Amino acid sequence: MKILVCVSHVPDTTSKINFTNNDAEFDKTGVQFVINPYDEFCLTRAMWFKEKQGATVTVVNVGGAETEPTLRKALAIGADDAIRINVAAKDGFLVAKELAAVVKAGGYDLVLAGKESADYNGQMVPGMLASLVAYNFINGCVDLEVEDTNVAVKREIDGGNETISTSLPLVIGGQKGIVEEKDLRIPNMRGIMMARKKPMQVLEGSGALAATNSISFEKLAPKGAVKLVAADNLDALIDLLHNEAKVI
């Protein structure tokens, strides 16, 4: 089985978010970048298929050279090779089109991508990619088993989950549950050394166009000070929630 894992290079979840250039660009100053947490769950599941079922695992990212440390980290975790599509990831549609070209050329059986990225949270790339390459598609996947070309999955639904049967070729939008937090791997020294020698292919893009454009960013409006209520005066809290906030 040939697996492709799409990994995004995103600010660490603890990052403070600031903007620069008249609020037109994200300010990367002092920001630590990591593998998108949703993609990391997928990559970890891919490692299981590699070790138990002999799958090969390629990781791919759409972005400039600054995203290579994230691909190297994925290689250190155990992916076999990496592809970087050297295009600025302007919007989800563009990213999906660039990935579709790689999926078609590589003939991958299973494509794993986090259901969203922690930066733009567009939640569109996996679905768009599946549509573009006409693969089956499961979003919000929390359990994935593959036997030959038969696939058993669970996806999260409101208040529960749905068990689904489908088949390869398949695109998965994954999230926590596809593996657990404790299953995530920290690269060891041997992995890091080996990653340096693993192939990283840089492709120029196919010239796909973006359909949306982020023209400016806004931070959240500053929050007013919290109104404190004494623990022995909870009637005041109920009064505020009823008469002022009007939520009970």
Next chain:
Amino acid sequence: MSVLVFADSTDGKFKKTSFEVVSYGKKVAEQLAINLVVLTINASDASELYKYGAEKVVAVSNDALLTFNAKEYAAVIVQVAQKENATVVVVDSSINGLYLSPLVAVSLDAGYASNTVSAPSSTNPFTVKRKAFSNKAFSNTVISSENKVIGLAKNSFGIHENPVSGVLESFDVQVAVSGVKSEKVERVTGKVTIADADTVVSAGRGMKGPENWGMIEELADVLGAATACSKPVSDLGWRPHGEHVGQTGKPVASNLYIAIGISGAIQHLAGINASKVKVVINTDPEAPFFKAADYGVIGDAFEVIPALIEKLKAFKEA
């Protein structure tokens, strides 16, 4: 030309988000001076939508569409969009809405603005405001393609009544071949889900152990609320993963969010800050949550919660 809204329903019944997307579609149609068309799939009473401005409802009834299937539902939306010459398609941001919207966008070759929180600030260029950076910021996004798909964030635009005398048209669709088969749906019954809840009662490690969740559930019962928890609590296995809210868990956009014994890590706040009113109950006055909350009680949950339950019961009875 038209604006097409997909008003989703569960077992034939509309959700509140359906009324919100129709309200939103009405506004966009007015801004563009074109018609609003609303699509329903197996809804029992589509005329409920007239109240929110749906002047035309295209009602699809088909037994092959009783269970949600993203590819089949997307294909229905695309067929109706083409029939109605829709240039803007509006879908909610439920789990199912987020699943099918990218498929619709590809079929219509449309730019897709997910997590949209406002009506267009301009229709030329077509510009909407979206949530970004895990709710820590907004992005003003121009959709430059001819066709556009908008995913409306829950509880962002609100439900606005705008009664019209609508017309209902039934429509036969071709059901797509999907390659994906639903085998079993497991859903907690008799409990408010986090996605549908107006109020969410959430608790963290301050509760000291899973055996102490009885009072959290009782408080949620009194308020008709869903229960939720912080990431450490679900990682420790005190509560199921489905209750984890925060950046890598479920997002919350309720009217009222009550956080008990949760310090308020930046990832947690990111996941819940779309909620309108936030209340924090914590023993530690330095907990970061107090900076993010509207109302706060500095106190021991084990004393405050039982007292609050009693007072709320009395309030509800009064």
